[in-house]
Amino acid sequence: MATSSPATDSGKTYHRECTGDALETVSKHQDPQSITLFGSCFCPFVQRVWVAFEYLGIPYQYYEVDPYKKPKDLLEVSPKGLVPGLKLNDYIPPKALNESTVILEYLEDLASNTTKRSLLPPVTNPYARALVRLQADHISRNLVPAFYRLLQAQDLEAQVQGAKEYYIALEGVVNLFERAEEEIISAGGVSGEGERRALTIGLGLWVEGGDLGWADVMAGPWLFRTTNVLKHYRGFELWAGDKFNAWLDRLVSHPAFKATCSTEDLYLDSYERPVINLRSRVYESLCECRYAHNRPNTSQVANAINSGRGLP
Numbered sequence: 001m002a003t004s005s006p007a008t009d010s011g012k013t014y015h016r017e018c019t020g021d022a023l024e025t026v027s028k029h030q031d032p033q034s035i036t037l038f039g040s041c042f043c044p045f046v047q048r049v050w051v052a053f054e055y056l057g058i059p060y061q062y063y064e065v066d067p068y069k070k071p072k073d074l075l076e077v078s079p080k081g082l083v084p085g086l087k088l089n090d091y092i093p094p095k096a097l098n099e100s101t102v103i104l105e106y107l108e109d110l111a112s113n114t115t116k117r118s119l120l121p122p123v124t125n126p127y128a129r130a131l132v133r134l135q136a137d138h139i140s141r142n143l144v145p146a147f148y149r150l151l152q153a154q155d156l157e158a159q160v161q162g163a164k165e166y167y168i169a170l171e172g173v174v175n176l177f178e179r180a181e182e183e184i185i186s187a188g189g190v191s192g193e194g195e196r197r198a199l200t201i202g203l204g205l206w207v208e209g210g211d212l213g214w215a216d217v218m219a220g221p222w223l224f225r226t227t228n229v230l231k232h233y234r235g236f237e238l239w240a241g242d243k244f245n246a247w248l249d250r251l252v253s254h255p256a257f258k259a260t261c262s263t264e265d266l267y268l269d270s271y272e273r274p275v276i277n278l279r280s281r282v283y284e285s286l287c288e289c290r291y292a293h294n295r296p297n298t299s300q301v302a303n304a305i306n307s308g309r310g311l312p
């Protein structure tokens with residue numbers, strides 16, 4: 001369950017370069033391509049998009065940026081200076097896209113015309129697609145904000161409450177996965193293995209024998225950070241359900257996901273700054289001050305959660 005944060009700030013800060021498997025992937029994606037992915041090694045919103053590039057087989061050049069410094073080339077592709085951003089180099093002049101969920105939709109459309117891969121159930125099964133979108137909606141509106149509320153909760157009471165809310169959000173994901181499996185596969189009177197396999201398409205790794213799906217990509221980066229960042233800073237343990245754990249194992253070891261993962265230290269170091277520093281009221285007022293002067297290196301996500309606003 002929740003515990004309070006480590007008492008001291010060791011001064012670690014976010015990394016500016018990937019490590020481990022992610023670094024290897026970056027090194028394979030340095031040549032110019034039609035699409036440049038503006039990413040940051042620690043960012044879960046970037047990881048979402050990055051996993052989709054890998055899974056859908058869309059060529060890209062990876063370009064590491066520091067979103068807290070707001071370099072000009074990042075602002076050109078993402079008006080708020082948030083990562084991820086895409087630069088679409090085939091247009092003259094180049095065009096741009098931002099917002100992880102919009103980018104995901106774009107990549108899905110692109111792949112349907114090129115690599116023919118997809119993270120969603122086929123268009124011939126609109127109800128299955130809608131159920132997957134319900135999962136994605138819950139992940140965006142409940143799971144991701146609950147993750148940050150727990151991570152940024154400072155006193156023990158708020159952390160316990162945050163942990164409860166995060167469990168409830170996780171349970172909501174599981175219920176929606178179960179619903180899709182039940183309604184699309186189990187209740188359909190499936191006659192053979194071939195039909196079962198066809199129906200699992202796009203339902204994601206929750207279903208045994210399934211492949212990576214839309215909701216896996218939407219939630220995966222935060223689930224992964226639950227196993228390292230939330231565990232380390234909040235003592236948060238995921239419940240021991242066999243099916244849940246088997247799903248999570250399949251997800252974090254899926255080649256497209258693994259290819260985008262840095263080593264654990266990168267995530268622990270990168271989240272120390274908001275987590276520990278926000279404990280101190282003195283630092284909180286400094287943060288406010290930086291924000292008011294619109295200086296970089298104040299997280300828009302952290303500010304939104306602190307003030308109860310929706311995520312940027």
Ligand SMILES: N[C@@H](CCC(=O)N[C@@H](CS)C(=O)NCC(=O)O)C(=O)O
Pocket residue numbers: 040042043044045046067068081082083084098099100101298299300301311312
């Ligand atoms: N809604 C955005 C959120 C992206 C986001 O918040 N990215 C963070 C890094 S994880 C960022 O760029 N932060 C810079 C800042 O807060 O100024 C999306 O889904 O793409």
